[in-house]
């Protein structure tokens with residue numbers, strides 16, 4: 001064709017483009033078709049040629065559309081320059097398809113097929129403003145020269161890139177036909193002559209390049225060398241695109257297929273379980289039996305089968321609970337944050353489980369920000385008859401303990417007053433001075449659900465608020481003030497101290513009943529790890545909250561009674577932290593409104609909780625902990641009290657527990673007392689309860705046998721005897737444990753009885769034995785003795801040596817009784833060597849034992865003593881008098897020798913009936929103690945002694 005020919009120009013709207021060698025079929029309007037037909041009529045050759053000029057529209061790639069990687073990779077090169085490049089195209093077909101015509105349609109679309117021939121260039125660019133796609137204006141075109149031969153390297157690079165791309169396309173093709181086509185083209189390229197390389201580049205670029213801008217640039221590149229280079233670049237680009245796309249597709253495929261697989265497996269599992277269930281129900285089951293026809297015929301599916309539904313319900317429940325948290329509260333923020341993380345992490349993953357468990361804990365704590373209906377505890381405190389009811393409750397649950405009950409009533413009165421004062425101040429704060437100030441709070445609560453997922457946030461916000469633009473960032477409401485510590489909501493923290501089984505725990509339960517609050521008991525015995533109280537941090541595997549939060553969750557209310565049991569047995573600072581320091585935080589009203597549990601990691605308010613502590617002894621409790629508590633001592637019961645407790649509480653409880661009725665079984669008082677004295681010698685009543693339980697069980701068996709025999713008429717049966725006598729006890733409970741000790745106790749030279757308090761807080765007697773062995777005047781002390789008690793032994797020996805002449809042991813002053821007449825060693829032993837013993841209170845007993853050994857005088861076997869001695873012979877006071885006296889009374893001791901300074905303890909703390917039954921000797925000096933122990937005139941005193949014996 002001659003250069004500078006005029007051709008009708010067909011503008012191709014974006015994104016249509018026709019490359020040389022390619023074919024293109026496009027719909028055209030009737031007007032355009034008419035123009036074409038006119039040209040066809042004029043044309044001599046039959047197939048007219050047009051200039052097909054692509055008209056680009058400037059487009060910005062949408063960077064948000066990450067799904068379409070081709071769009072991202074396409075450069076925004078389609079600038080606003082007037083189009084000049086195009087292709088001469090032969091009109092191959094012009095048809096009017098029937099399917100496209102519709103009656104009454106103003107435009108009758110035609111289909112025009114074009115075949116690209118060669119590159120052309122318009123001499124004068126198309127005027128974009130006046131260009132219409134309905135006319136074929138005549139333009140002068142030029143044909144760029146294509147004669148140059150490309151270089152060897154360019155052709156080789158082109159072929160190499162083309163072959164690699166074709167290879168990839170063949171591999172990626174799913175259809176065999178298409179794969180074969182690509183392979184055929186590849187073999188053509190291998191045999192391609194250099195002259196045909198430019199033609200082949202047109203063919204391939206038209207076939208494989210998807211991007212408009214690339215095609216446009218390729219169309220505009222007339223020079224053969226440049227064109228081949230550009231084609232090479234495009235092939236490489238296409239290759240990397242297809243590789244990246246493939247990688248992404250396979251990654252998506254993989255994750256999808258894993259999820260689908262899991263889903264299908266779960267579905268199959270559920271189906272199999274359903275089948276098994278129905279099989280089980282329809283076969284073999286007896287009508288009316290579980291699993292039989294009466295229970296379900298297979299159509300009813302247990303709620304346990306449908307775990308997916310249950311799972312969804314649980315999640316919905318969780319969400320509801322988080323929504324119930326007060327707006328702006330710390331727990332709500334953490335809950336929302338963790339909820340979002342939960343939604344992001346795939347179900348079934350370990351992390352998902354961890355977050356879910358955390359959220360379950362978080363939502364199960366009774367947070368103060370959750371609005372709850374007014375609690376009955378508050379109502380109980382408001383009731384004017386509250387104190388009377390509390391007193392009645394304590395009396396109904398416990399016998400005796402009058403002083404303690406009085407103290408508890410005082411305590412409850414204080415709690416009530418504080419609660420009422422608190423109520424009054426909160427009523428005031430519920431009425432804000434300006435009603436307008438309450439309004440924003442309402443909006444906050446209304447808008448709260450959209451915190452949960454951002455997509456929901458967009459929807460709900462855009463529908464509700466037409467004015468403000470929706471944003472993806474959650475709307476943070478203004479911070480609601482954290483609940484302030486309510487000053488002194490409760491009274492002091494009570495600490496019940498006493499031996500086991502004296503009713504410490506059950507007193508705590510009675511207080512909870514009186515206050516109508518839930519009761520939780522935390523056993524601190526053996527707690528060595530701070531994390532048991534504070535919880536483990538969430539980074540630990542299988543971490544969880546500490547005991548305090550667990551108790552709060554179980555109680556389900558923010559104001560339960562929590563009993564910290566055996567606080568004396570909690571561990572102190574070690575490499576697992578300091579549990580007692582953690583307890584300090586729990587018990588300190590200044591700190592416990594924001595207790596920090598490591599697992600929950602949101603401050604927990606414990607200021608409404610009433611803590612009560614129990615302990616067997618005060619010695620092992622750390623001073624700061626003790627400082628926070630008010631000590632209430634329960635020393636133990638007398639036999640008389642035990643008898644009452646047994647009759648009124650323990651026996652009826654055991655009778656009921658063992659399926660009998662009170663009319664069927666009677667335990668006489670003498671039998672009960674026998675159990676208390678001979679079988680169970682303890683300060684509390686726990687063993688007594690156990691022993692009574694054993695007797696009741698024995699009788700329950702007898703009753704059952706009797707009942708069976710009566711029902712089985714004709715068979716001989718024993719008579720039923722519903723009264724338990726004292727003499728029957730040995731048959732039921734075996735040989736008495738304490739009886740033998742009493743009998744074995746003897747009046748012997750060198751042996752006296754001291755009074756002790758065990759580590760469990762229980763009083764009792766302990767023999768102090770001494771014997772003389774040949775030796776060199778040394779003192780040997782055995783029986784697991786601590787330093788202080790050993791020193792007491794040495795002080796006692798020094799005192800006896802000094803006063804040996806006055807006591808008539810030696811013939812002259814300055815003679816060592818351990819050397820003259822014979823050289824001896826003294827061995828002092830305190831039995832029960834497995835138990836550690838320490839303290840100064842055995843001073844008197846050791847002195848008496850040494851005097852007895854050296855003088856030959858003995859003390860009666862029903863005398864016991866306690867008191868510290870000094871080198872000058874003074875007797876100084878000791879602790880635990882109440883428990884020691886009670887222990888001595890239990891051990892059938894009739895006379896106790898005590899330091900004078902402990903007189904007030906006996907007067908105040910010892911029950912009157914014990915004071916009546918026992919003789920008390922209060923002594924100021926060792927001389928007085930010796931006279932009280934050995935009896936007046938027994939020792940051969942060489943000087944006048946003053947005996948001050950006082951009886952109560």
Ligand SMILES: Nc1ncnc2c1ncn2[C@@H]1O[C@H](COP(=O)(O)OP(=O)(O)OP(=O)(O)O)[C@@H](O)[C@H]1O
Nearest residue numbers: 397398399499500501502503504505506645649685
């Ligand atoms: N004064 C009492 N009146 C009636 N029952 C009592 C009395 N004291 C104790 N009990 C009963 O004795 C049993 C043991 O009491 P509890 O468990 O409270 O002892 P504790 O002092 O807490 O012992 P531990 O130190 O071993 O925990 C309970 O069944 C309790 O009801």
